[in-house]
Amino acid sequence: MFENVPEYISTAADGLWITVGATVAGIAIAAVLSFVFGLAMLSRLKTVRVIARIYVEIWRGTSEVVQLYWVMFALPILLGYRLVPLLVGILVLGLNFGAYGAEIVRGAVQSVPRAQYEGTIALSMTPAQRMRRVILPQALVEMVPPFNNLFIQLLKGSALLTIIGVSELTHQGKEVLIPRNVSEAATIWTVILLFYLLLAILITMGMRWLERRAAALVGRQPTKRDSVFARFGGGKDPLPAEQSKGGLADLRRKGGE
Amino acid sequence: MIRFEDVGKSFGPVTVLDGLNFTVAPGEFVTLIGPSGSGKTTILRLVMTLEQVTSGVITVGGEYLSHMERGGRLVRADEKHQREVRKRIGMVFQQFNLFPNMKVMQNLTEAPVRVLGKSRAEAEERARELLDLVGLNDKVDAHPSQLSGGQQQRVAIARALAMQPDVLLLDEVTSALDPELVAGVLALLKDIARTTDITFLCVTHEMGFARDVSDRVMMFDGGKVIEDAAPDKLFSEPDHERTRSFLQAVLERG
Ligand SMILES: Nc1ncnc2c1ncn2[C@@H]1O[C@H](COP(=O)(O)OP(=O)(O)OP(=O)(O)O)[C@@H](O)[C@H]1O
Numbered sequence: 001m002f003e004n005v006p007e008y009i010s011t012a013a014d015g016l017w018i019t020v021g022a023t024v025a026g027i028a029i030a031a032v033l034s035f036v037f038g039l040a041m042l043s044r045l046k047t048v049r050v051i052a053r054i055y056v057e058i059w060r061g062t063s064e065v066v067q068l069y070w071v072m073f074a075l076p077i078l079l080g081y082r083l084v085p086l087l088v089g090i091l092v093l094g095l096n097f098g099a100y101g102a103e104i105v106r107g108a109v110q111s112v113p114r115a116q117y118e119g120t121i122a123l124s125m126t127p128a129q130r131m132r133r134v135i136l137p138q139a140l141v142e143m144v145p146p147f148n149n150l151f152i153q154l155l156k157g158s159a160l161l162t163i164i165g166v167s168e169l170t171h172q173g174k175e176v177l178i179p180r181n182v183s184e185a186a187t188i189w190t191v192i193l194l195f196y197l198l199l200a201i202l203i204t205m206g207m208r209w210l211e212r213r214a215a216a217l218v219g220r221q222p223t224k225r226d227s228v229f230a231r232f233g234g235g236k237d238p239l240p241a242e243q244s245k246g247g248l249a250d251l252r253r254k255g256g257e
Numbered sequence: 258m259i260r261f262e263d264v265g266k267s268f269g270p271v272t273v274l275d276g277l278n279f280t281v282a283p284g285e286f287v288t289l290i291g292p293s294g295s296g297k298t299t300i301l302r303l304v305m306t307l308e309q310v311t312s313g314v315i316t317v318g319g320e321y322l323s324h325m326e327r328g329g330r331l332v333r334a335d336e337k338h339q340r341e342v343r344k345r346i347g348m349v350f351q352q353f354n355l356f357p358n359m360k361v362m363q364n365l366t367e368a369p370v371r372v373l374g375k376s377r378a379e380a381e382e383r384a385r386e387l388l389d390l391v392g393l394n395d396k397v398d399a400h401p402s403q404l405s406g407g408q409q410q411r412v413a414i415a416r417a418l419a420m421q422p423d424v425l426l427l428d429e430v431t432s433a434l435d436p437e438l439v440a441g442v443l444a445l446l447k448d449i450a451r452t453t454d455i456t457f458l459c460v461t462h463e464m465g466f467a468r469d470v471s472d473r474v475m476m477f478d479g480g481k482v483i484e485d486a487a488p489d490k491l492f493s494e495p496d497h498e499r500t501r502s503f504l505q506a507v508l509e510r511g
Pocket residue numbers: 254268271273291292293294295296297298299300
């Protein structure tokens with residue numbers, strides 16, 4: 001039953017590159033949106049906070065499947081033209097996971113001890129200097145592990161693009177390989193599963209590298225983990241536990257009088 | 258240099274300061290003492306603009322701090338105004354508050370370069386002088402996490418001095434330190450107080466230090482200054498019963 005494996009691998013690999021492309025582009029968009037809206041949720045301006053909140057609730061609170069159908073089929077009616085499916089997929093991945101990422105950024109920034117913020121005030125730094133030079137570098141360390149989870153979720157979420165006809169990895173299995181070799185479903189799906197696992201491990205390796213860099217930045221030893229596999233099965237919810245060690249969260253309440 | 262005029266401060270329903278008046282003259286070293294929770298930290302935080310007054314006015318170096326003039330009227334200061342006045346004020350915290358993402362040198366040069374607009378070379382030269390002064394010239398490239406509490410506090414003092422403040426606020430700067438490290442930090446502060454014309458407003462439970470270094474000591478309780486005298490007078494023959502019993506209690510605690 002293994003004689004066809006090379007063929008399965010090469011056919012699946014055609015989809016692999018689309019999965020990789022969609023994932024990388026989705027991660028890039030999600031990361032940018034995470035920072036933009038995560039910081040916007042901490043803005044001193046109420047309007048900015050409300051806009052960020054609306055973005056997060058909409059993209060986090062609706063089904064990814066419906067989001068894909070909506071951008072694919074509803075948006076063209078309003079817009080007057082159609083986007084190619086791959087682009088729709090990348091956009092939806094970025095927007096959807098950016099909403100979760102915004103919460104990660106917000107939580108991490110708020111977890112930086114309030115004392116750090118007060119140190120920057122005592123040195124008369126501007127709000128931008130406080131954030132860029134002191135708060136964000138420290139928040140980064142807290143962000144990397146939840147972002148690792150999030151990006152793996154995004155990778156797995158890219159399998160959904162199959163429903164709008166993007167010929168990514170899962171699509172290659174379901175629409176190309178299975179119809180040709182129904183009896184070999186077990187082998188085919190195992191090959192595809194292993195491809196996803198490989199990609200997830202690559203993401204984790206990249207994020208572990210980032211984590212070490214970020215930890216070194218704040219003069220901290222990175223937390224020891226047995227291996228990259230320790231990260232897997234890390235739970236569905238990419239959000240850090242509700243963090244409030246008297247960080248910036250209390251700031252607005254206290255400062256707002 | 259510092260003037261509180263009828264300053265009130267409440268946190269919600271809790272009134273901490275109530276019509277507080279005092280002044281600190283340029284170059285003076287004034288120590289605030291008083292029971293825990295009486296509002297000493299709050300006073301320093303108001304001067305550092307980490308809190309805002311509920312009522313009354315604070316001025317620093319003849320400029321309004323809590324307020325500003327706009328169209329001939331006195332209105333509440335905005336962030337921009339406070340940032341300007343704040344440059345004259347420095348603070349050393351109980352927990353040091355060094356930036357862990359920067360090495361010692363960068364902790365000392367970051368604000369002078371970015372806030373005061375000094376050249377990097379000038380800021381680094383000054384930082385080295387200050388590290389000499391606090392006895393840590395071998396720690397230039399260390400991360401704060403690699404330093405002992407006493408060393409971190411010395412760096413924090415050097416960092417505050419690097420901004421060339423007119424006013425330096427000290428909030429129980431030795432109370433997070435191991436006992437054997439306290440004397441060194443206090444001796445350093447004494448040295449700085451003697452050799453510079455910085456105005457100090459200091460909160461401490463180290464009564465020996467307060468007596469030694471202060472020009473004036475203010476006993477603070479119930480939202481008001483209840484006694485304000487030279488240290489020798491206040492520590493040996495206080496006028497108020499409340500001061501006497503407070504000092505008694507501190508002495509007994511050791
Ligand atoms: N941000 C805040 N919100 C609410 N209450 C506060 C806040 N900060 C201080 N307080 C209250 O104000 C009072 C004075 O606090 P403060 O820290 O100024 O006292 P302190 O004299 O410095 O005490 P200690 O000697 O213990 O440091 C306390 O009752 C405290 O609970």
